[in-house]
Amino acid sequence: MNEPTIYELSSHGRRGVRFPEPEVPLSPLPEQFVREDLPLPELSEQDVVRHYTHLSQMNYSVDGGFYPLGSCTMKYNPKVNEEAARLPGFAFTHPLQPIETVQGNLALMYQLQEWLKEISGFDAISLQPAAGAQGEFTGVLIMRAYHRSRGDLKRNKILIPDSAHGTNPASSAMSGMQVISVPSDKRGNVDLEALQAACDDTLVGLMLTNPNTLGLFDEHLVEVIEIVHKAGGLVYGDGANLNALLGVTQPGKNGFDVMHFNLHKTFSTPHGGGGPGSGPVGVTAHLADFLPGPIVDIIEEGDSEMPPLYGFVMPAKTIGRVKAFHGHFGMHIRAFTYIAMHGAEGLRSVAEHAVLNANYLLARLRGTYTVPYDRICKHEFVVEGRWEDAPDVRALDIAKRLMDYNFHPPTNYFPLIVHEALMIEPTETENKQTIDAFADAMIKIAEEARRDPQLLKEAPHSAPVGRVDEVRAARDLVLCCRLPEEA
Amino acid sequence: MFIPHTDAEREEMLRTIGVKSLEDLFQDVPASLRFPKIDLPPALSEMEAIADLEDLSQGNETTRSLACFLGAGAYNHYIPAAVDTILRRGEFYTAYTPYQPEISQGTLQAIFEYQSLMAKLTGMDVCNASHYDGATAAAEAVVMAYHNFHGRRLKVILSPAVHPQFRAVIRTYTQGYENLTILGDSAGADPYQSPDALLPFIDDQTAIVFVQYPDFFGRIFDYSKLVEAAHGVGAMVAVVANPTALGLLKPPGEFGADVVVAEGQPLGIPLSFGGPYLGIFATRKEYVHRISGRLVGETVDTQGRRAYVLTLTAREQHIRRERATSNICTNQGLMALASTVYLSVVGKHGLRQVANLCYQNAHYAARRIAEIPGYTLCSDAPFFHEFAVCCPKPVEDINTHLLDHGILGGYDLSRDYPSLKNQMLIAVTEMNTREEIDALCEVLEEVSRE
Numbered sequence: 001m002n003e004p005t006i007y008e009l010s011s012h013g014r015r016g017v018r019f020p021e022p023e024v025p026l027s028p029l030p031e032q033f034v035r036e037d038l039p040l041p042e043l044s045e046q047d048v049v050r051h052y053t054h055l056s057q058m059n060y061s062v063d064g065g066f067y068p069l070g071s072c073t074m075k076y077n078p079k080v081n082e083e084a085a086r087l088p089g090f091a092f093t094h095p096l097q098p099i100e101t102v103q104g105n106l107a108l109m110y111q112l113q114e115w116l117k118e119i120s121g122f123d124a125i126s127l128q129p130a131a132g133a134q135g136e137f138t139g140v141l142i143m144r145a146y147h148r149s150r151g152d153l154k155r156n157k158i159l160i161p162d163s164a165h166g167t168n169p170a171s172s173a174m175s176g177m178q179v180i181s182v183p184s185d186k187r188g189n190v191d192l193e194a195l196q197a198a199c200d201d202t203l204v205g206l207m208l209t210n211p212n213t214l215g216l217f218d219e220h221l222v223e224v225i226e227i228v229h230k231a232g233g234l235v236y237g238d239g240a241n242l243n244a245l246l247g248v249t250q251p252g253k254n255g256f257d258v259m260h261f262n263l264h265k266t267f268s269t270p271h272g273g274g275g276p277g278s279g280p281v282g283v284t285a286h287l288a289d290f291l292p293g294p295i296v297d298i299i300e301e302g303d304s305e306m307p308p309l310y311g312f313v314m315p316a317k318t319i320g321r322v323k324a325f326h327g328h329f330g331m332h333i334r335a336f337t338y339i340a341m342h343g344a345e346g347l348r349s350v351a352e353h354a355v356l357n358a359n360y361l362l363a364r365l366r367g368t369y370t371v372p373y374d375r376i377c378k379h380e381f382v383v384e385g386r387w388e389d390a391p392d393v394r395a396l397d398i399a400k401r402l403m404d405y406n407f408h409p410p411t412n413y414f415p416l417i418v419h420e421a422l423m424i425e426p427t428e429t430e431n432k433q434t435i436d437a438f439a440d441a442m443i444k445i446a447e448e449a450r451r452d453p454q455l456l457k458e459a460p461h462s463a464p465v466g467r468v469d470e471v472r473a474a475r476d477l478v479l480c481c482r483l484p485e486e487a
Numbered sequence: 488m489f490i491p492h493t494d495a496e497r498e499e500m501l502r503t504i505g506v507k508s509l510e511d512l513f514q515d516v517p518a519s520l521r522f523p524k525i526d527l528p529p530a531l532s533e534m535e536a537i538a539d540l541e542d543l544s545q546g547n548e549t550t551r552s553l554a555c556f557l558g559a560g561a562y563n564h565y566i567p568a569a570v571d572t573i574l575r576r577g578e579f580y581t582a583y584t585p586y587q588p589e590i591s592q593g594t595l596q597a598i599f600e601y602q603s604l605m606a607k608l609t610g611m612d613v614c615n616a617s618h619y620d621g622a623t624a625a626a627e628a629v630v631m632a633y634h635n636f637h638g639r640r641l642k643v644i645l646s647p648a649v650h651p652q653f654r655a656v657i658r659t660y661t662q663g664y665e666n667l668t669i670l671g672d673s674a675g676a677d678p679y680q681s682p683d684a685l686l687p688f689i690d691d692q693t694a695i696v697f698v699q700y701p702d703f704f705g706r707i708f709d710y711s712k713l714v715e716a717a718h719g720v721g722a723m724v725a726v727v728a729n730p731t732a733l734g735l736l737k738p739p740g741e742f743g744a745d746v747v748v749a750e751g752q753p754l755g756i757p758l759s760f761g762g763p764y765l766g767i768f769a770t771r772k773e774y775v776h777r778i779s780g781r782l783v784g785e786t787v788d789t790q791g792r793r794a795y796v797l798t799l800t801a802r803e804q805h806i807r808r809e810r811a812t813s814n815i816c817t818n819q820g821l822m823a824l825a826s827t828v829y830l831s832v833v834g835k836h837g838l839r840q841v842a843n844l845c846y847q848n849a850h851y852a853a854r855r856i857a858e859i860p861g862y863t864l865c866s867d868a869p870f871f872h873e874f875a876v877c878c879p880k881p882v883e884d885i886n887t888h889l890l891d892h893g894i895l896g897g898y899d900l901s902r903d904y905p906s907l908k909n910q911m912l913i914a915v916t917e918m919n920t921r922e923e924i925d926a927l928c929e930v931l932e933e934v935s936r937e
Binding site: 026034055076341346 | 516532550561567658665
């Protein structure tokens with residue numbers, strides 16, 4: 001089922017959306033700057049709409065089915081969020097308008113900052129970071145700036161558990177830090193002895209994902225944080241897995257110094273086929289001055305007659321801007337809507353049911369799949385996609401076979417500390433029938449793996465395309481459409 | 488609320504797990520830290536929530552209620568209805584990064600087309616799957632240049648006429664590279680200097696030279712001499728481009744740019760108070776292994792059918808961890824899709840039309856404003872759709888007055904350039920009618936007489 005490219009569909013001289021003719025006297029463009037050829041396609045509006053409709057039909061999506069992609073929190077994206085973000089009063093505001101003309105936007109951002117503070121227990125928030133990875137990078141720069149502001153220049157080492165997302169070490173390296181990996185213990189916690197041994201006076205801090213990527217809450221959380229703090233280091237929380245903690249515990253009150261949120265995971269803003277995300281950062285009071293800005297604050301207090309005047313302020317020792325303007329405002333609106341519709345009880349219920357669904361699914365798969373770290377999990381868990389009596393079958397084959405049952409596969413081959421890992425996160429918005437159907441499919445696939453392994457090796461059988469040749473893609477790089485005249 | 492569980496189902500699930508209550512699932516959280524009181528307003532129903540949001544949104548003035556002459560990096564353009572129609576398809580916006588190519592061909596082919604359109608528009612060989620915005624794309628270009636020379640070239644030359652927020656983000660991104668020096672845009676530099684003023688900074692320690700096209704003040708320069716000088720010492724050249732302008736102007740690939748970055752917002756993305764926008768990043772073939780971010784490549788499936796897949800992933804953080812080319816994980820998928828649909832639906836002819844309307848309207852406005860006593864154009868260089876005006880009064884005062892007449896005035900350049908007092912950067916696009924431009928001139932004249 002191939003769809004031609006937009007260039008292959010192009011027909012010379014065809015027109016799409018038209019614009020009016022100029023109504024002003026014309027000025028010539030200096031000859032030396034004029035572009036001769038503009039190699040863009042030529043299609044009618046219907047050609048374009050049909051083409052992208054066809055493409056959309058080749059996608060799996062949350063709206064289409066169960067998407068238990070571990071660590072990605074593929075929960076339902078409420079449709080009202082989309083309405084809210086497109087309200088003309090928001091969508092048609094320019095980022096550099098005078099603040100008096102955008103008090104609605106600023107009030108929303110201020111309120112969202114306040115709500116995120118309350119939910120997380122942190123003292124200050126910047127909404128600017130564009131995504132989780134940028135939130136991490138921001139967090140590491142803040143930790144670095146904090147030590148440097150105290151004249152403590154020798155600190156250049158960041159500790160990262162071996163179960164962490166790859167963005168953690170990459171963000172640290174981009175900040176000029178040396179990365180030291182800390183092993184996990186037998187129960188999936190940070191290995192306390194190894195942590196202690198790695199802590200010295202060159203420590204910037206620890207980047208801790210809690211619950212970690214095994215879906216486990218660290219049983220020594222208090223001790224871990226204490227060890228790092230004793231060595232003068234800071235503790236960074238990777239908020240990727242915050243969905244399990246809403247209303248359950250506040251990282252900012254547990255000893256974490258800084259944390260990023262993923263509005264696109266925890267607070268239901270859509271993943272968009274890979275972005276835009278939104279990665280606000282929260283910090284405790286001693287790091288507030290280092291936040292990227294500007295952030296929203298009250299410039300003039302209000303009274304019974306007048307609402308307060310909101311404006312932008314730059315934190316005193318800011319690490320600077322991490323992007324232009326004020327962050328992904330469209331995502332802030334969606335997250336705001338989501339929080340407003342949940343309240344405190346609703347958010348706690350989100351975490352409880354995310355954890356309920358994960359443990360229920362784990363219970364249904366236990367016995368069929370090996371669970372390397374088997375205890376009550378939080379919002380996700382990891383199983384091994386391999387069996388001794390089906391030696392040829394790998395996690396990848398199970399993942400591909402799931403597509404034939406019309407499920408999106410779990411995250412595979414991550415975390416790296418589990419062989420043939422399948423990392424499964426059902427989220428709270430899935431009902432019991434869907435989870436049961438997924439469990440049934442997983443169990444059936446385990447049988448197929450023994451009976452007819454080839455069925456798995458050749459899967460998917462019902463997707464728009466079969467397995468793709470990744471080696472060829474990387475070897476014979478084709479990164480652009482061939483233009484008809486080049487063919 | 489979006490939790491579907493009935494009481495009976497919840498009980499059954501807890502029984503299967505072997506616990507009595509939901510609370511039992513959280514015994515691993517230290518008791519003293521467990522279930523704190525969270526103070527949030529009571530939950531709203533959907534109809535209450537949207538009514539509240541509607542109220543908040545009405546606390547704003549908008550580019551619909553005002554005639555907008557504000558640009559400075561974000562531009563008021565027409566977005567054809569087809570763009571949002573496609574964006575609102577759940578198959579696109581509720582999918583994630585296409586890690587599983589067999590069931591993500593829609594997203595993958597759309598990104599592949601995005602890469603193609605942007606490579607053609609900029610005149611470059613390859614384009615990645617996008618960055619968060621133009622400013623972070625610019626910062627990633629500096630990081631790429633640093634690694635391209637293995638950290639042995641330690642100078643970055645920035646034109647003072649590159650967008651101030653882009654320059655700020657470049658500085659934020661590179662603060663961990665302690666031996667890197669950024670030159671060219673010091674406080675003493677004349678913001679309106681010709682690009683040739685950067686020539687003395689360029690030497691064999693230079694990793695990359697950064698200019699903007701049209702520049703922050705809207706001006707169009709021929710950068711070929713600068714490019715020649717940079718290439719002469721083996722340095723790279725990055726150009727921050729305006730994608731609408733490239734509908735009319737020679738693409739940077741034609742005058743030798745090694746990297747072209749751009750803020751993609753003008754291509755079908757709403758102003759939305761500054762984001763989400765789109766970071767376009769295009770470069771030459773020889774740098775493809777050094778690009779940060781995702782890339783989609785063409786290949787075949789097991790049956791020999793054409794298919795698309797994320798490729799060259801060995802550069803990326805999930806494989807390479809601390810040795811990756813960047814920490815970037817996702818791209819700006821849906822915004823890249825918006826620009827792809829936009830460029831497809833306006834096409835070759837439509838983009839030329841939009842660019843020409845911007846050019847013509849801006850030149851009409853500039854000519855009219857320069858005729859008003861007390862106002863002059865701050866530069867006589869050719870420009871595209873934005874120009875700086877030297878005003879008889881502080882820009883803030885003029886803008887207050889304009890606002891009273893339903894006009895959103897231009898950007899106050901003294902906010903970023905203290906030496907540019909009373910200078911306003913005015914942007915004009917296809918959205919501005921002749922009537923609006925005439926009204927702007929009338930009020931400007933009125934202000935000068937007060």
